[in-house]
Amino acid sequence: MQTIPFHLAFPIRDIESTREFYTEVLGCEVGRFTEKWIDFNFFGHQISAHVRPEELQQAKANEVDGKSVPVRHFGAVLPWEDWHRLAEKLKARGTEFIIEPYIRFEGEVGEQATMFFYDPSGNALEFKSFQNPDQLFAS
Secondary structure, eight states: OOOOOOEEEEEESOHHHHHHIIIIITOOEEEEEOSSEEEEEETTEEEEEEEOGGGOOOOOEEEETTEEEESSEEEEEOOHHHHHHHHHHHHHTTOOEEEEEEEESTTSTTOEEEEEEEOTTOOEEEEEEOSSGGGTTOO
């Protein structure tokens, strides 16, 4: 099945810290932008960050696999080696993780590598990976 890119719009505090984080830390390319919004190529998907600090709020959490997971979050599913490279890069930068990189559901259906952290505006991001990509939608 061919993956069709999704589009996601979300609030941010400012353009510059957002541009730096998404390009320098995550490696995204910038698309169109104005003084009020900026688009990124987010691992093949289009995300649009809109300057709306009044819309920002800390996400509530639910327990998943014994961890407190922010309910409102977004991210990407990366190839296994890319996920590990990103995790090491984030650790080397001193990233404060919401949930440190680890293997979730180890030995179960849906076993995955996962990590959570915030962008500069406090938006929660999750990056995950599966050694067996067929497990993405396994139940």
